[in-house]
Amino acid sequence: MRILILEDEIPAYEKLLANLESYFSEAFLHDWARSNEKARAFLAHENYDFILSDIQLLDGISFDVFNTVKIDCPIIFCSAHDEYLFEAFRTNGIAYILKPYTKEDIRQALDKFQSFFKTESYQPIHNDTIHLLKSALEQEKTSYKKRFVIKKSNGIQLLNVSDISLIEASGDFCLAMDYKGKKHPISDTLGNIQQMLNPLKFFRINRSQIAHIDYIENIESHFKNRLLIQLTGIKEKVMTSSSTTSDFRKWLEQ
Structure with missing residues (x-):
């Protein structure tokens, strides 16, 4: 068996590979592209039994690959996108693992590969479907995020964006903290998350934190042209960087 993994984040690739090695009893070959x-x-010179693919790669979206290269094997998508895109995948019967995923999510997707994808009833993904998915992705980008789908040990939970007080970068993922002080992991970069949020409500106060204006309780001056901010549900005060303080003051007055 030969598998192609399309994933730009190294920790996510390592996690996928570990789950594959745990699932398959026999050794397999794999290639990895970021x-x-x-x-x-890889696709020009190799044939694969199936592909595990993120949507966002280092130089664009993976849909562009599948739209230009004929793919005869099944594709299992792994991504943090939801809402429009998730509905488009579900409607077209495409295997989709929503980040942050668990070992059980991987197992279910691979079970589907083993049972359904290997039968004669499997139909390769068509260009029309790729165009539909790209359109859904564009539609998702033009609308501000309303909620995040959070995977937890007891199942899927929805986190409304309106309930988020602070979002903070944490290694290869981010933590969203709601107004009650609860933490929720989001498997995406802070930069990507910032683009999903309404800029009238959220401001990136420093390199690693985004604050929600509705939960600002108090602001006080700090040294080196910085501001200390008290947010609802957050025990410790957060701080603007020297380079963002001026823009933050203007943003508050919009």
Whole structure:
């Protein structure tokens, strides 16, 4: 068996590989690409039993690969996108693992590969479907995020964006802290999350934190042109960086 993994984040790739090794009793071969360019190079010379693919790669979205290279094997998508895109996947019967995923999520997707994808009834993904998914992705980008789907040990929970007080970068993922002080992991970069949020409500106060204006309780001056901010549900005060303080003051007055 040969598998192609398309994933730009190294920790996510390592997690996928570990789950694959745990699932399959026999050894398998795999290739790993972090970009569309590398993926096309692999697909030009190798045949695969199936592909595990993130949507966002280093040089663009993986849909662009599948739209230009004929793919005869099943694709299992792994991504943090939900709402429009998740509905588009579900409607078209495509295997989809929502980040942050668990070992059980991987197992269910691979079970589907073993049972359904290996039968004669499997139909390769068509260009029309790729165009539909790209359209859903564009629609998702033009709408501000309303909620995040959070995977926890007891199942899926929905976190409304309106309930988030602070979002903080934490290693290869982020933590969203709600107004009650509860923490929720989001498997995406702070930069990507910032683009999903309404800029009238959320401001990136420093390199690693985004604050919600509705939960600002108090602001006080600090040294080196910085501001200390008390947010609802957050025990410790957060701080603007020297470079963001001026823009933050203007943002408050919008």
